[in-house]
Amino acid sequence: MSSPMSSPVAPSASSEDGIPVSPPPVAPRRWLRILVACAGVAALLLVGMAAGLLIAQSRPSPDAAAPAPDSVDVGFSQDMTAHHRQAVRMAGIVRDSTTDLAIKQIAFDIETNQLEQIGRMQGWLNLWGRDPLPVNGYMAWMGSAAALHGHSTSPGGALAAMPGMATDAELTRLQQATGRDQDVLFLQLMLRHHQGGLVMIRYAAEHAEIGVVRNLAAQMSVAQTNEVDLLTSMLAQRGAAPLPAPS
Numbered sequence: 001m002s003s004p005m006s007s008p009v010a011p012s013a014s015s016e017d018g019i020p021v022s023p024p025p026v027a028p029r030r031w032l033r034i035l036v037a038c039a040g041v042a043a044l045l046l047v048g049m050a051a052g053l054l055i056a057q058s059r060p061s062p063d064a065a066a067p068a069p070d071s072v073d074v075g076f077s078q079d080m081t082a083h084h085r086q087a088v089r090m091a092g093i094v095r096d097s098t099t100d101l102a103i104k105q106i107a108f109d110i111e112t113n114q115l116e117q118i119g120r121m122q123g124w125l126n127l128w129g130r131d132p133l134p135v136n137g138y139m140a141w142m143g144s145a146a147a148l149h150g151h152s153t154s155p156g157g158a159l160a161a162m163p164g165m166a167t168d169a170e171l172t173r174l175q176q177a178t179g180r181d182q183d184v185l186f187l188q189l190m191l192r193h194h195q196g197g198l199v200m201i202r203y204a205a206e207h208a209e210i211g212v213v214r215n216l217a218a219q220m221s222v223a224q225t226n227e228v229d230l231l232t233s234m235l236a237q238r239g240a241a242p243l244p245a246p247s
Contacts, residue, residue, distance in 0.1 A: 016217060032241040073213045075141025077121040080220075083162055083197050084114040087190065090166065093175055094186040103183045106227070107238035110190065113223065136216065138162045142203050163246035164196015180193045182241045191231040194224045196246040 067073040098104050113179035125132050158218025166174070166189045174185050198221065205217035235242055 003187070053174075056194075066130070067209060069130060070141060071168065072141050072203070072204055072208045073210050074125065074128065074130050075134070075139070076200060076208060077125050077214065079138050079141075079162060079200060080197070080204075081118050081121050081125075082133055082138075084118050084164060084201070087111075087193055087197075088114050088118070088172075088234065090174060090186060090189060090193070094182060097178070100183050103186065106230065106234070107141065110142055110227070112223070117216065117220065124213070139200065142200065145203055162196060163199055164193045166193065174239075180238065184235065184238055187231050187235045187238070187241045188240065190245060191228060192243045194228050194231065195209075198224055198228070200247070 006017065077203045088111050091107040091114075095104055095107040095111060096109070122132055124221070137160055140158035140160060170185075170189060174182065174189060177185055201217050201220045205214055205221055208217060232242060
């Protein structure tokens with residue numbers, strides 16, 4: 001007979017044949033794993049949202065009005081694409097043929113960096129629905145500042161050539177030269193090329209309307225100013241003088 005002080009015991013469930021059946025045990029570890037998995041998914045979603053915001057901030061908004069064809073943003077992207085393409089061409093010529101490791105390294109750096117920048121500028125122009133390259137001359141987007149570097153021979157105040165660009169004859173000489181002669185000519189042509197490009201780069205860094213365009217121009221300005229110093233030093237180390245700077 002049970003003691004009157006005994007605690008009541010909940011009846012156990014029974015199977016059909018009368019054998020007691022215990023209730024299923026609680027599985028706290030399973031719930032813990034579920035909570036951890038949910039937290040991980042939430043964290044991944046937050047990371048994805050943050051990455052999306054960073055990507056969106058690195059390019060002009062497709063919903064924003066495209067800059068005008070004669071704007072600084074469009075003109076700079078078009079002209080600097082053409083300017084960079086020549087630098088990439090010169091760097092590629094020397095990178096494949098020089099035995100001077102310092103020359104090979106700077107040629108590789110210029111080629112790699114400027115190809116990446118061309119890709120960004122071409123992406124913007126495509127997003128804006130603008131021509132990938134200038135159509136009627138160069139630097140009209142700089143207004144009166146362009147006149148300081150040459151005489152207009154094209155409609156709309158554009159220049160027939162950008163400052164610092166190598167001529168076809170100079171490119172042929174670079175292609176045909178060998179050894180130290182090619183190394184020195186490359187340094188001379190690239191130094192002058194950078195000096196001419198900085199005129200446009202610095203103007204765009206100050207006057208472009210779109211933030212990412214100004215930012216890219218500012219980054220180019222720092223990089224090419226440093227490379228101008230390095231190219232000048234490399235020429236001096238090889239007993240050679242720079243070409244006259246673009247006027």
